[in-house]
Amino acid sequence: MDAALLELLRCPDQDHALLAYDAAAQTLTCTVCTRVYPVRDGIPIMLIDEATGGPGKAAGE
């Protein structure tokens, strides 16, 4: 994924925390809420609804 874009990206949830990029898995993982955002064909999908992991819907109201 593009390094310049990666530098700007943060978790879209309230913390806007740093993301850890896993090049092999093609994922971005929030370092605070632990949601995992997929990167598909080099395109990061920065949508809370499409993330896996992190706080469950029940816990997060």
Next chain:
Amino acid sequence: MSDWLADTRTSYDTVAASYSDLLRDGLDGQPHMRAAFATLAELVDGPIVDVGCGPGHVTAHLRALGAEAFGIDLSPGMVEVARREHPSVRFEVGSMTALGLADGSVGGVLSCWSLIHLPDSAVVQALAEFRRVLRPGGVLLVGFHLGDSARVKTEGYGGHPMNVTVYRRPVARMREWMRSAGFVMTAETVLEPDTPTPGALLFAYRPVADQMT
């Protein structure tokens, strides 16, 4: 995801290819739009995010003007078209109501007729996000349909089914929302005021010493 967000996303996924074809000559006949984009490119030092970039033709235009532009769109179908049409430009899938960008990370935000599908409360939310991601002194350019109405659009771009609301808003209302979000207005252009489908382009900036956090 809110219903209107999901509907907007599905609608633009459906029309992505046709929409892109229809916009192929895009900015050729739109000198006032091009002038606004040139002004944006001139004013901004640093990245410009094209929020609701669709097939990316404006993002690519800004890059051709030398700006570090990249695009975000809610519709993966649109982003796929954007990347195919403009392989050297960066795109991501995201929502303008919760941007996946760092605070103060961009020098410019462009919302080119992308707020037109948002209900009022979401426009306020999006403007707050634009302000958050803009660095102090950063420039916002908002283009939208002028008027005062809301209409449900059920098909478009060659008869494809859609389910989006198209909002027209008066300049005064958009200006007040922008000011309330912490922006200072700099320029306002009304496009085609003598047609049934006028538009507006509003320039504003995030003040360097703002009081809001």
